[in-house]
Amino acid sequence: MNGDLNTKPLQGELWRKFMGRAQNCSPDLPPDAIHTIPACPPPSPGSLQECVGDTAMKKVSWADVVAGKRADSRNGLGSSSTGEPPTRSQQSVSSVMVSRRRDAEGRALVSSSSSRLISRQGHGPGAVGTCTGAERKHDAHGRGKRGRGEDEGCRRTAIAVSEETHRSVVKGTSEMSLEYAGKRQRVDGDGFAGAVDPAKTSATSSADLESMMKQALGRIDSLERRHEEMKTSMGRENRALREGICRLTEDNKASQASMERQIEDLRDDIETLKSKNKALKWSLERLASKVQEDWEYPVAIQPDEYWQNKGYEDEAIEYLKEGFFEELKEAVSQLEHGVCEIVTVCFVHHDEDLMPHWNVLFRSFEHINPYGEGVALYLRSIELNEEMMRQICNHIRYRNISRVEFRDNAFANMRDAISELGKSLKSRKLKSLEWLQNRIESTEDMNLFTRVLTHSNAVDKLTFTSNGNGNAQALLAGVDFSRYKVLNLFGNDLRTNGQTDISDLIAINSPLEELDLYYNRL
Known part of the structure; x- marks a missing residue:
């Protein structure tokens, strides 16, 4: 270096x-x-x-x-x-x-x-x-x-x-x-x-490892025992559930078979009852006809000259004889003999000479069968004053009259007539109301009609046709139709005007079976 x-x-x-x-x-x-x-x-x-x-x-x-x-x-x-x-x-x-x-x-x-x-x-x-x-x-x-x-x-x-x-x-x-x-x-x-001491450290490590291994094996054995116990318990529960399901299935089959037998028996009983009912009805009609042979109408019917002298024309006299006297005589006879289903009164004007015939009809309403489906009352083309309307509605309220129809009538006072109608609608027997061609002119009267419909107790079928004077729209907005099965609103000049009354009516009315909106301006 x-x-x-x-x-x-x-x-x-x-x-x-x-x-x-x-x-x-x-x-x-x-x-x-x-x-x-x-x-x-x-x-x-x-x-x-x-x-x-x-x-x-x-x-x-x-x-x-x-x-x-x-x-x-x-x-x-x-x-x-x-x-x-x-x-x-x-x-x-x-x-x-x-x-x-x-x-x-x-x-x-x-x-x-x-x-x-x-x-x-x-x-x-x-x-x-x-x-x-x-x-x-x-x-x-x-x-x-x-x-x-x-x-x-x-x-x-x-x-x-x-x-x-x-x-x-x-x-x-x-x-x-x-x-x-x-x-x-x-x-x-x-x-x-x-x-420091490899031998001691090795021995200690081996002892610790052996202890840890023993603990782990013990823990594994414990878990395996618990697992086997759980499997055994779950197996017992599953077997019990399967047995219970089998028993329930058998019981269900037996119950279903028993119900089917009972239904068949009930059907047979219904058919038997229908057959018996027809037989009884035929027998009653035969008996009623025999009884009616000797039955006489309690009020005398005046001859045509009497009505001609009162100013009735021949056509009016013919309607009076066939539409009023004959229908009234038949209805009174059936009511008194307990076999009446329909009472029809039509083509008559208000006349004091006709009041005895009305009174006979009202007395015969007392013989209406309080059981069964009730009687239908049709009042068509009649001129009704306040007293006549009051008596008719009173019998509707307290007798078993299930259906009433007012068609093309002339009311002396529309508001009083609607008020009396509201009283009759409180009947639990009345199910169907038909108001046809009885034009409600004023808005106040239409609002009153809407209120009386709202307070009806049992009516679920409404026919309100040809009554529109531009105010029938109040029915859609003011009446709760949610329980009605039949709604016939034919020819009332109804309009939507951008509103949802009709669609809402359909949406909320699950029992609705029939809806007639023909001849409206929708």
Whole structure:
């Protein structure tokens, strides 16, 4: 090497830590001898692990090692430039660098690398010699230069560390490394470090593992027993449920068969009752006809000349005879004999001479059968004053009259007639109201008609036709038709006017069976 033999402070954090630890390990070694080494290569990372321990090695990177090697090459601190093999005084100490790190999942990963510590040793206990060659010299930049002859002299005389001192340093360092490793193992617990007592640690680990395995097996056995118990219990419950379902199915089949038999029996009974009813009805009609042969109408019917003298025309007299007297006579006879179903009175004007005939009809209403479907009363083309309307509506209210029709009538007072009609609508027997061609002219009368319909108790069939005078729209807005089965609103000049009365009526009326809106302006 060129230049004088001179000492140079070694660079880097790694080397300073190593030197400090070496000083602590061997107090007999002079500090100058440790911190100043003539032309000798620095120790490798492996030798640093031997003295400093695992903690120091954690701070060493491969970049530092490579940089150190490159610096050694530049400074001539590598192998001898003469190419001679290392002498016996160069003691080789192998060490293993063990480092720890954790991967992304937290598992400890261990890596190791081998290195060699090259130390130059002299002879003699504790001898520390100095170089006898040319002194180490520094240039302007502080870098030492050596001559070619200095390398040989340096190998013979520079820093001779006795074998005994070296052994004590290595021994102390090894003991400290083991002690530190044991402490770190106790602190870290799960980290990888040198075991103080491998046999004891292995035995303890085996015992712990065996205990954990026994606990796990016991837990598994317990869970398996519980699982088997649950399976057994569920199996019993499933069997019980299946048996219950089978019993219920059989009971259901038996009940269904029994109900079918009962339904068939009821059908047979109904047919039998219908047949008996027809037979009884025929018998009653025959008996009534026999009785009626001797029955006489209680009021005398005046001849045609009487009505002609009163100013009746022949056509009016003919309507009076056929539409009033004949119908009235038949209705009274049937009512008194209890076989009447329909009472029809038509084609008659108000006349005081006809009041006896009306009174006979009203008295015969007392014979209406209170049971059964009731009687239908048709009043067509009749002129009715307040008294006649009051008596008719009174009988409708208190007799078994289920259907009433007012068609093309002339009321002396429309408002009073509607009021009396409202009283009759309180009957629980009345189911159907037909108001045809009885024009309600005023809005007040139409509002009154709407109110009386609203207070009806049992009517579910309404026929309100040809009564429009532009005010029949009030029915759609003012009457609750939600329970009606039949609605016939034919010819009332109804309009929608952008409203939803009719659609709402249909939407809220689930019982509705028939709706007639023909001949309106919809």
